[in-house]
Amino acid sequence: MIVETPQLILRPVGTNDVSSLVELDSDPAVMRYVSGGAPTPRAVIEDWVVPRAVAEMSSRRGGGMWAALDRSSGEFVGWFSLRAPRHGTQPELELTYRLRRAAWGRGLATEGSQTLMRVAFDAPDTGRVFASTMAVNSASRRVMEKSGMRLTALHLGDDAETDGYERGEVEYELRRSDWESARFVWAVRGSTSELTA
Numbered sequence: 001m002i003v004e005t006p007q008l009i010l011r012p013v014g015t016n017d018v019s020s021l022v023e024l025d026s027d028p029a030v031m032r033y034v035s036g037g038a039p040t041p042r043a044v045i046e047d048w049v050v051p052r053a054v055a056e057m058s059s060r061r062g063g064g065m066w067a068a069l070d071r072s073s074g075e076f077v078g079w080f081s082l083r084a085p086r087h088g089t090q091p092e093l094e095l096t097y098r099l100r101r102a103a104w105g106r107g108l109a110t111e112g113s114q115t116l117m118r119v120a121f122d123a124p125d126t127g128r129v130f131a132s133t134m135a136v137n138s139a140s141r142r143v144m145e146k147s148g149m150r151l152t153a154l155h156l157g158d159d160a161e162t163d164g165y166e167r168g169e170v171e172y173e174l175r176r177s178d179w180e181s182a183r184f185v186w187a188v189r190g191s192t193s194e195l196t197a
Contacts, residue, residue, distance in 0.1 A: 001057075003066065003119065005111045010066035010080060013053040017067050020076040021045045029101050033137045056083050063093050063120075068112055070103075077103040080112040082120050082129070091127040093120050097143075109140070113147040121179045130173040144172040148182060 003010040013021075022045055024030060028037035040049070053065030065081040078099035085094060095116060097109055113131075120129045131149060133140040141151075149172035156168045 001064070001119075003115055004071070005115050007071050007106065007108055008077075008112055008115075009069040009071050009074075010112060010115065011069065012057050013050060013065040013067050013079060015046075015050055017076070017079075018042070018046055018050060020067070021049065021079070024076075024078060024098060024100055027101055030098060033134045033140065034098070052083075053081065056081070059084070066112075066116075068097075068099065068103075068108065076100075077108060080116050082116050091125045093126055093129050095120070095129050095131040095144075095147075104139075109143045110146045113143055117147055117174065117179070121176060126176060128173055128175045130171055132169055132171040135168040135170050141170065141172070147174070148179070149174045150178075 001012070022040070022042045025040035025045070028039075031037050031039065049065075057064035063082040063084055065079055065083070067076060068078045068080055069075065070077050078097065080095075080097045082093040082095055085092065095113060097112060099109055117129060120126045129149070130152075131144050132155075133144070135154065151170060152173045153171040154168050155171070
């Protein structure tokens with residue numbers, strides 16, 4: 001499924017994206033809240049990230065991983081994903097995203113996230129979409145809030161006694177009941193004109 005937004009083209013991730021994914025994860029600023037700045041090894045992307053993305057896209061659960069391309073230039077700017085938790089039994093999807101530093105501040109994370117919320121809830125089995133980040137990652141938290149999610153949990157890390165809230169992780173969610181009852185300005189339900197198989 002290819003999804004278009006005003007600024008992005010989201011298409012399924014494939015093996016041809018490995019180099020772009022490696023480059024993205026090599027930026028310490030991009031990886032700051034993911035791995036403390038450490039890059040993801042190429043082998044992990046080739047042997048785990050891309051195969052999992054392909055499997056998720058074909059699972060028919062509404063999930064997948066999309067390469068995000070700048071609509072005007074076609075340049076790879078990052079990725080978005082919806083994935084079912086590996087050991088979960090609930091009808092839920094986790095929203096994740098990662099963008100190149102050059103793409104920050106343009107509203108792309110919010111635009112892509114809102115679009116994938118629509119994709120997620122177009123699947124009739126999705127009961128909830130959730131996302132998490134470090135508590136101090138205010139930019140990502142704003143994206144989640146602009147996507148209609150509400151803060152539902154704060155998980156303190158092992159070193160919470162010394163670092164407190166800064167080391168905690170927050171979880172946001174949007175439940176189907178809220179999606180169906182709320183009036184999101186950006187959500188156009190019932191129309192799939194921007195979605196192509």
